[in-house]
Amino acid sequence: MTFTTLIKTSSLALALVLGVAAPASADRNRVTLEQFGHGNEVGGGQFGFRNSLSVYQDGWSNTSISVQDGAHNRTVVGQTGAHNGAGTTQYGRRNISGTAQYGSGHSADTFQAGRGNASAIIQAGRGNSARTTQRGSGNVSVIIQD
Template sequence: MTTTILTRLAASGAIVLALASGAAAEPNRVTVDQWGGWNELGLYQGGGHNRMTVTQNGRGNTTISAQDGWRNRTVVGQSGAHNQVTTDQTGRCNVLGVAQIGRGLDADVRQTGRCNALGVIQAGRGSDAYVRQGGRGNVAVIVQE
C-alpha cells in the first residue's frame, strides 16, 4: 500500500495521523509533504520493508513517528525554525535519517534492536539532538553545524 499525504497551509496548522501495518508481501510506503507553520504529524508503521518519507517546511512543525519490525526506512527533512522530530524504531536492520535546517531545532530519536543505523544532521543555531540505541551491531552518526 502506498499513501501520499500533501498538506499546504499558509498560516494555520494541520494535524495528520496515519497508521499502517503491512505483511511482508506488501510493504507500506508513506510520503508526507507539509508547507506552512505549526503542522503536526503522527505516523506508525508495523511489519517489514516499510518506507516513511516526511518533508516539512515552515516554522514550529512537529513529526512524531514509530516503526516496529524489520528492514524499515524513515527519512525526515525539516527546514525552518523551532521544528521537532521524535521517532522510534524497534526491530532489526532498520535505517533512520533526520535532516534539519534552521534554528532552535530538536531531534529525539531512538532505535532498539540489532543491525540498525541512524543519522542526524542539524544545521543552525541552538539545536539539540538526543540519540539512543539499544542492542548490538548498531551505528549512529550525528552532525551539528
C-alpha cells in the same frame, strides 16, 4: 524523557485515540508527506517489514513523530525553518532512520532497540540538540551539528 519527547508522544497518543493518525499495519507500505507553511506536525507508525515513511516540513512550527516496529523499515525526515522537532523510535532489526534539520529551534531524539539499526541526524543553523539511545547489538548512529 525530554519535554519535547513528552509533547511528541502525547500528541501522537491523542491523534491515535481520536483517529486522526492511524499506523500502517502491513508490509511494504510507502508514505510520503510534505507540509509547507505554518502549524505543521505529523504523526506516524510503521508496523511490519520494508515500510517506508518520508516526511518533509518547510516552515514554522514543524514537529514529526515516527515509529518503526518490525524489520527493514525506513524513515526519512527533513525539516527547514522555525521550531523543528522530529522524534523516531525503532524496534526490530535493520531499520534505517535519517533526520535533517536546517534553520531554527531543532531537537531530534532517536531511539533504537534491536540489532543492525542505523540512524543519522544532521542539524545546521541555531538551536541544535539531538539525542540517540541504542539498545541491542550492531547499531550505528551518526550526529552532525553545525
